[in-house]
Amino acid sequence: MVTARNLSTAVLRFGQMLRASGMPLTVGELMDGVRALDAVDVLDRQDVYLALRTTLAARYEEFPIFDRCFEAFWRFQAEEGQGLEGLTTPASPAIPEEHSEGSGPEAAQKKVSVALEGWEEEGEDDGEPLEVPGVSEKEILMDQDFSAFPVEDLDEVARLTILIAKRLARRISRRRRPTRRGGVIDIRRSMRANLMKGEIIELRRRERRRRKVRLVLLCDVSGSMDLYSRFLLQFLYALQNVFGRVETFTFSTRLTRVTEHLKGASYRQALARLTEVRDFSGGTRIGESLQEFNARWGNLVNRHTIVLVLSDGWDTGEPDVLANEMLTLKRKAGRVIWLNPLLGNPSYEPLTRGMAAALPLVDHFAAAHNLASLRDLAGHLNLR
Amino acid sequence: MRAEIEKIQQMMEAADYVTDPAIATSVHLAMTLKKPLLIEGHAGVGKTEIAKVMARMLGANLIRLQCYEGLDAAQALYEWNYPKQLLHIKLEESTTHSLREKEATIFSEPFLIRRPLLQAISQDGKPPVLLIDEVDRADEEFEAFLLEVLSEFQVTIPEVGTIKATHPPYVILTSNRVRELSDALRRRCLYLWVDFPGFDKEVRIVTRKVPGVNEALARQISRFMESLRAIRLSKVPGVAETLDWAQALASLHADHIDEELVLETLGCVLKDADDLKRFKRELTTNGLKRFVAAEG
Numbered sequence: 001m002v003t004a005r006n007l008s009t010a011v012l013r014f015g016q017m018l019r020a021s022g023m024p025l026t027v028g029e030l031m032d033g034v035r036a037l038d039a040v041d042v043l044d045r046q047d048v049y050l051a052l053r054t055t056l057a058a059r060y061e062e063f064p065i066f067d068r069c070f071e072a073f074w075r076f077q078a079e080e081g082q083g084l085e086g087l088t089t090p091a092s093p094a095i096p097e098e099h100s101e102g103s104g105p106e107a108a109q110k111k112v113s114v115a116l117e118g119w120e121e122e123g124e125d126d127g128e129p130l131e132v133p134g135v136s137e138k139e140i141l142m143d144q145d146f147s148a149f150p151v152e153d154l155d156e157v158a159r160l161t162i163l164i165a166k167r168l169a170r171r172i173s174r175r176r177r178p179t180r181r182g183g184v185i186d187i188r189r190s191m192r193a194n195l196m197k198g199e200i201i202e203l204r205r206r207e208r209r210r211r212k213v214r215l216v217l218l219c220d221v222s223g224s225m226d227l228y229s230r231f232l233l234q235f236l237y238a239l240q241n242v243f244g245r246v247e248t249f250t251f252s253t254r255l256t257r258v259t260e261h262l263k264g265a266s267y268r269q270a271l272a273r274l275t276e277v278r279d280f281s282g283g284t285r286i287g288e289s290l291q292e293f294n295a296r297w298g299n300l301v302n303r304h305t306i307v308l309v310l311s312d313g314w315d316t317g318e319p320d321v322l323a324n325e326m327l328t329l330k331r332k333a334g335r336v337i338w339l340n341p342l343l344g345n346p347s348y349e350p351l352t353r354g355m356a357a358a359l360p361l362v363d364h365f366a367a368a369h370n371l372a373s374l375r376d377l378a379g380h381l382n383l384r
Numbered sequence: 385m386r387a388e389i390e391k392i393q394q395m396m397e398a399a400d401y402v403t404d405p406a407i408a409t410s411v412h413l414a415m416t417l418k419k420p421l422l423i424e425g426h427a428g429v430g431k432t433e434i435a436k437v438m439a440r441m442l443g444a445n446l447i448r449l450q451c452y453e454g455l456d457a458a459q460a461l462y463e464w465n466y467p468k469q470l471l472h473i474k475l476e477e478s479t480t481h482s483l484r485e486k487e488a489t490i491f492s493e494p495f496l497i498r499r500p501l502l503q504a505i506s507q508d509g510k511p512p513v514l515l516i517d518e519v520d521r522a523d524e525e526f527e528a529f530l531l532e533v534l535s536e537f538q539v540t541i542p543e544v545g546t547i548k549a550t551h552p553p554y555v556i557l558t559s560n561r562v563r564e565l566s567d568a569l570r571r572r573c574l575y576l577w578v579d580f581p582g583f584d585k586e587v588r589i590v591t592r593k594v595p596g597v598n599e600a601l602a603r604q605i606s607r608f609m610e611s612l613r614a615i616r617l618s619k620v621p622g623v624a625e626t627l628d629w630a631q632a633l634a635s636l637h638a639d640h641i642d643e644e645l646v647l648e649t650l651g652c653v654l655k656d657a658d659d660l661k662r663f664k665r666e667l668t669t670n671g672l673k674r675f676v677a678a679e680g
Contacts, residue, residue: 026571032417039416040409041386050409055417058570060424060577187466191490245564295616299562328618 007042008034011052014073018056021065029056045074142372145344146231147224157371158234164375165238213334213382214304215246218293220311222252222284228341228368232310235374239381247300251289257297284314286354287321294328303334306381310339310368315354322354326361337380338362344369388412392441401430401437402581402589410576411438420534420555422519422570425578427560428622434578435515435556445512447553449500451522457529461539462502465495491543504553505537511551520559524566531569581623583610593627596634604641604676605630611675612653615666619656628652643672 011033015025032055040047049070057066149157217236219229229250236246248259290309301307307329315322330336338358342348344367350359359365364380367373393408411434414421423431439446449460469490476486489495498506504514519527533539534555538548557573559565581589586606590597597605609626629652638645646667654660666674 024567024571029571032419032574035417036413039386039413040389044386046405047386047389047409050406051413054406054410054413054574054576055419058422058567058573058575063577188464191464191466191469192487247564291616294618298618299560300564302562 007037011037014052014069015056017069017073018066021069023056023062023065025056029058032056142375143370145369146227146341147369158231160371161231161234161374162238164371165235165378212245213243213306214300214302215243215381216300216305216307216333217246217248218255218290218307218309218311219248219250220252220284220286220309221250225284225310225312225341228339229310231374232308232339232368235377236308239378243381247297249293249297251284251286251293253285253289255289255292255296284311285317286311286313286315286358287317287319287323287325290325290329291321294325298328298332301329301332303332305333306335306337307333308337308339309358310341312340312342313350313352313355313358315352315357317354319353319357323357323361326358330361330363335363335380336361337364337366337377339366339368339377341367341369343367344373386412388416395441396437399437399440400592401433402585402592404585407434407576407578410574414554414556414574415442417574418552418554420557420573421576422557422559422565422573423576423578424559424561426580426620426622428624429578429580430623431558431578432515432517435513435517435558438554438556439513442510442513442554444510444554445507446515447500447504447507447512448515448517450517451519451526453521453523455522455526457526459499460501460526460529461499461533462541463497463499464491465497469495493544496541496544501533502539502547504555505533505539505549506547507549507551507553509551512553514553514555516555516557518560518562519557519569520562520565524563527566527569531566531572534572580613580620583607586610586623586626589623590626590630594630594634596637597630598639601633601639601641602630605633608641608646608675609653612663615662617654617656617659617662619654619659621653621655625653625655641672641676643667646672646675 012030015030015033019025033052036051036055037048040051042048052070053063053066057063146157215236217233219225219232221229233248246259248257250256250258286309326336340350340355343350343365350356350365366377366380368377389405389408389412392412393403393405396403396408396411410421410423413419415438423434425431435448436446438444472490472495473486476489481489500514504512516530519530522530536548537552538546540546580586583606586609587599587602590602590605591599594602605626609621613620629649632649632652633641633645636645636649647664650660650663654663
């Protein structure tokens with residue numbers, strides 16, 4: 001017999017499996033899942049499936065994970081020959097496929113809404129000017145191309161990147177504080193202030209809320225671009241408090257959304273993941289990647305969005321496609337910035353076909369190849 | 385399938401909404417678990433319609449909050465009726481009421497404007513259906529505020545006191561994914577994704593909603609829409625467009641689709657200049673067969 005107790009145990013175990021596969025379920029959702037099974041026919045597979053999907057999944061993108069787990073869970077029960085009645089057996093089905101990074105529900109649980117390690121914390125900061133404190137050695141660092149650092153120094157450079165970004169963040173938020181009088185009239189408070197006067201004489205005002213700019217990053221992670229992408233990402237994520245939202249995609253021959261990955265882990269892990277999604281088939285299909293972005297994720301872009309593309313413009317696809325997709329982006333976005341680390345080389349000219357096609361459609365073209373150029377970039381991350 | 389779900393499906397069909405098990409199940413759960421239901425999907429697939437049908441089905445009031453950029457608590461929850469307050473102050477000018485008395489008067493129920501959220505919470509009798517439409521258009525801050533209201537179903541107005549819902553409303557939220565909603569809100573809600581209808585469902589919708597269209601034409605229309613959605617368009621036509629088009633064809637007394645007719649009425653379906661161009665190019669190279677073939 002299927003008892004209520006059996007069912008709730010089954011749902012909890014299914015929930016563990018989902019969590020281990022990367023779905024950040026809350027206790028509330030699991031309880032809803034149990035209650036939902038009460039409201040459907042638990043012997044009908046479709047009923048159970050829909051009831052659990054409705055309560056446990058929270059976005060369309062979670063459906064594939066959910067389906068995979070549900071399939072595995074159901075098959076496991078069937079193989080054991082127990083149907084739903086055996087749901088309480090102690091053994092647990094294997095977590096399907098590759099994505100069981102970390103181990104068990106604790107690891108997945110920990111991921112929930114933990115910001116990138118240390119990227120948000122308030123570092124001690126003496127509010128000195130932006131230059132890294134006057135040590136000449138470090139000033140040299142500012143101008144050195146990222147690719148020219150020996151591997152063992154990269155951690156130190158990464159630390160510096162974050163430090164600079166934090167200072168910039170403070171400066172940008174200071175700039176946001178309104179200086180002029182004005183804003184909108186606060187009728188409610190005006191009314192109170194003038195209660196005995198019979199009419200409104202003294203107006204109370206309140207500031208209009210400022211909109212935060214959103215960022216969409218499209219990072220080329222093919223070959224030599226990988227290193228630059230990492231630094232750009234570290235830099236921008238350390239700045240993320242200043243922005244409304246940062247969405248991140250990587251591309252080489254195809255597009256991958258990595259926003260969720262970056263949210264979950266420490267930044268070291270996150271950057272390691274970037275390498276995982278890279279495919280080494282060589283060549284970069286920027287046009288096709290942008291096309292996919294516009295088709296699938298186009299609604300992330302509006303006039304409050306700044307789109308940053310980091311790539312050297314070596315496109316093995318059709319330049320027409322690239323130009324076309326850049327145009328679509330430009331029409332929708334508040335600003336389109338193209339970052340090309342090769343620009344740091346004085347003898348470089350943007351002559352690749354891809355670059356030539358994209359360039360007329362770009363609002364700002366910069367290098368992002370060293371610390372100094374990242375710092376300068378911050379000045380362009382606004383919509384005016 | 386549980387009898388209740390089947391019944392809901394029948395009731396929705398009776399209310400002229402062509403549905404499927406996924407939709408019926410989530411509506412059933414939203415009603416039994418009393419949880420807000422978040423509905424996502426492309427524009428024009430009938431998300432808003434679900435709330436309307438639900439209200440009709442339950443014989444309940446539908447209270448709608450249309451979200452937009454800059455929507456704030458004053459627009460969504462309540463506001464004081466300032467002109468009325470002003471008038472009142474003016475009229476009372478010569479009286480000897482104290483400040484305290486005057487204040488108590490103008491900040492009392494008769495001067496309160498109830499916006500949709502407060503209406504939904506303070507309704508007596510049958511719980512209403514509260515539709516929070518296109519929640520992705522509102523700002524992040526509003527989303528946080530909404531979360532608070534939805535978890536407590538109570539509102540504190542400093543001058544009046546706390547109002548708690550005696551019959552919490554059924555809440556439906558819709559989103560077109562213009563902005564990604566926060567995880568906090570998502571995980572608080574039940575979730576339903578409404579996709580473009582499959583061929584059979586679309587045929588049923590067309591024959592159901594547009595009486596002048598016969599089965600054969602409905603099949604042609606649906607096949608056409610299906611293949612149209614498969615080409616890369618910047619604004620993919622939804623069910624709303626299908627129905628507009630079917631309506632147009634019906635009023636032209638068409639009983640089948642031909643190239644001329646398609647070109648004449650295409651404006652019902654494709655509403656973007658680039659999409660129109662792309663489609664016409666497709667039509668001249670491949671002909672209409674590519675879009676209506678594979679019948680029978």
